[in-house]
Amino acid sequence: MKRQCGKPAASEIKLLSVLGRHYACNVKTARWAELDGKTWHRLARLREAPENVPGLAAVLEARPDSPKREESLAPKNLILQVSHACNLRCRYCSADFGRYGGRFRSMTARTAARAIDFLFESSDAADLAVTYFGGEPLLNLEAVLSSARHALGRAQKERKSVSLHLVTNGVGLLPQTLMRLDELGFSLTVSMDGQKGCHDRCRPFPDGRGSHGTIARQLEIAGRMPIGRRVTVRGTFTRESATFFPNVRYLVRRRFSNNIAYEPVFLPTSDPLALRWRDLPDIREAYRELARLYVDQWRNGNPFCLWDFDDAIVQLVRARPRRSRCGAGVATVAVTAEGDLYACHMSTGMDQARLGNLEGGLDEKRRRPWVERYRNGREGCANCWLRALCGGGCNTHAILYNKGLGRPYRLECRLIEHRYRLALWMLSEVPGLREAVSDRAESAGSDRGHLLTPLWACRDHAADRSEKGKTAESRPVNERVS
Numbered sequence: 001m002k003r004q005c006g007k008p009a010a011s012e013i014k015l016l017s018v019l020g021r022h023y024a025c026n027v028k029t030a031r032w033a034e035l036d037g038k039t040w041h042r043l044a045r046l047r048e049a050p051e052n053v054p055g056l057a058a059v060l061e062a063r064p065d066s067p068k069r070e071e072s073l074a075p076k077n078l079i080l081q082v083s084h085a086c087n088l089r090c091r092y093c094s095a096d097f098g099r100y101g102g103r104f105r106s107m108t109a110r111t112a113a114r115a116i117d118f119l120f121e122s123s124d125a126a127d128l129a130v131t132y133f134g135g136e137p138l139l140n141l142e143a144v145l146s147s148a149r150h151a152l153g154r155a156q157k158e159r160k161s162v163s164l165h166l167v168t169n170g171v172g173l174l175p176q177t178l179m180r181l182d183e184l185g186f187s188l189t190v191s192m193d194g195q196k197g198c199h200d201r202c203r204p205f206p207d208g209r210g211s212h213g214t215i216a217r218q219l220e221i222a223g224r225m226p227i228g229r230r231v232t233v234r235g236t237f238t239r240e241s242a243t244f245f246p247n248v249r250y251l252v253r254r255r256f257s258n259n260i261a262y263e264p265v266f267l268p269t270s271d272p273l274a275l276r277w278r279d280l281p282d283i284r285e286a287y288r289e290l291a292r293l294y295v296d297q298w299r300n301g302n303p304f305c306l307w308d309f310d311d312a313i314v315q316l317v318r319a320r321p322r323r324s325r326c327g328a329g330v331a332t333v334a335v336t337a338e339g340d341l342y343a344c345h346m347s348t349g350m351d352q353a354r355l356g357n358l359e360g361g362l363d364e365k366r367r368r369p370w371v372e373r374y375r376n377g378r379e380g381c382a383n384c385w386l387r388a389l390c391g392g393g394c395n396t397h398a399i400l401y402n403k404g405l406g407r408p409y410r411l412e413c414r415l416i417e418h419r420y421r422l423a424l425w426m427l428s429e430v431p432g433l434r435e436a437v438s439d440r441a442e443s444a445g446s447d448r449g450h451l452l453t454p455l456w457a458c459r460d461h462a463a464d465r466s467e468k469g470k471t472a473e474s475r476p477v478n479e480r481v482s
């Protein structure tokens with residue numbers, strides 16, 4: 001029988017079973033449906049054709065696209081590396097304590113202002129984002145504040161919006177500094193790996209003392225200020241902390257913030273802290289425990305956001321193919337203290353990722369492979385069932401482990417896949433989760449607004465609305481099919 005136009009072929013459907021629940025995903029359209037056990041068995045075990053399941057093809061069809069606009073390839077997210085120095089000596093630091101293979105140095109306020117001008121002059125987007133990064137950006141606070149004021153001033157004059165974000169190790173977050181950042185509307189990502197022992201082993205001061213006590217104190221102070229609602233606490237796990245669940249549970253219980261990110265380290269394979277394939281079972285189990293905690297907390301009215309799952313949850317609710325997870329080299333560009341342009345902060349110092357400088361602007365010849373990768377996807381993703389949802393993994397990791405943009409890092413892929421599976425299960429288990437993220441999913445483009453943007457924006461928004469007696473609008477994107 002000839003397949004009707006728009007109906008997915010069996011080869012386009014990925015069937016999954018996650019913690020007792022069953023799903024069908026269309027690998028081309030990013031649409032998915034939950035199935036009952038009997039239907040799943042017919043499709044997966046008896047190999048029945050999907051078109052024999054009433055309603056399934058319609059759910060898995062592509063959503064009608066909103067009217068097409070010419071897609072802009074201009075940058076809209078700028079990462080400013082204002083300080084190539086750091087006041088910590090983390091054992092897993094991939095930034096060479098901010099030096100990226102060079103020497104310790106800082107960006108001048110003049111270069112920072114020029115970088116802001118570069119963003120406004122090269123971008124046609126109405127919503128821009130600036131992320132301050134390092135090393136440790138608070139070591140160059142005056143350049144941060146003066147360029148942030150400059151960005152806000154230009155935005156006001158040009159009727160644009162600019163969001164300001166700062167990624168810090170937290171050591172310099174004194175009350176006075178927090179107030180100054182708060183006045184300008186900054187959101188923050190602060191590094192904290194969890195329990196004292198684990199954090200202090202990996203994140204010492206140069207004299208060897210652990211930094212946990214200092215950072216916990218600063219986070220508690222921040223939590224009592226308005227800026228506390230805009231803080232994400234970010235941890236890193238390594239080979240030594242592959243069973244990382246107790247560390248995230250600690251962060252949840254300490255309530256430094258309801259916005260948490262807990263991400264794997266990616267280091268050269270020779271590094272003693274680099275993750276290995278044999279760590280996968282521990283990591284998978286840690287994610288499973290975390291997913292159960294996430295579900296319990298949401299059900300008990302004590303929800304927290306976890307970036308690692310939330311990214312997948314938003315994409316599953318959005319249910320449209322996306323091009324890239326972060327837009328590196330296209331929507332996102334990083335600037336070093338010298339004014340060199342790189343695809344993102346993580347790729348600083350990599351020749352393939354050097355895309356020009358503030359003097360001459362973006363070098364379109366060097367940028368071409370990044371644009372092509374953005375437009376056409378990654379060759380190495382062609383057969384993956386997640387290719388429409390995932391955005392193709394990290395470009396810097398592809399270069400670091402596979403020497404080019406063509407092939408993703410397979411160990412990272414296994415983690416991404418595991419998180420997507422659990423995110424499907426979480427969407428089924430948590431009543432109201434889909435509605436809570438649907439606003440954000442509708443507005444999410446093919447890449448994130450800026451680095452580590454947490455879901456607090458949409459969830460606070462959802463909470464605010466229900467406080468005012470309005471229910472969040474529900475847009476059922478994917479349905480249960482039986």
Ligand code: SF4
Nearest residue numbers: 086088090093135169
């Ligand atoms: S705080 Fe960041 S830049 Fe500084 S040593 Fe630690 S990982 Fe490296």
Ligand code: SF4
Nearest residue numbers: 381384390392393413
């Ligand atoms: S990066 Fe990995 S998980 Fe993502 S689409 Fe490509 S192959 Fe799949």
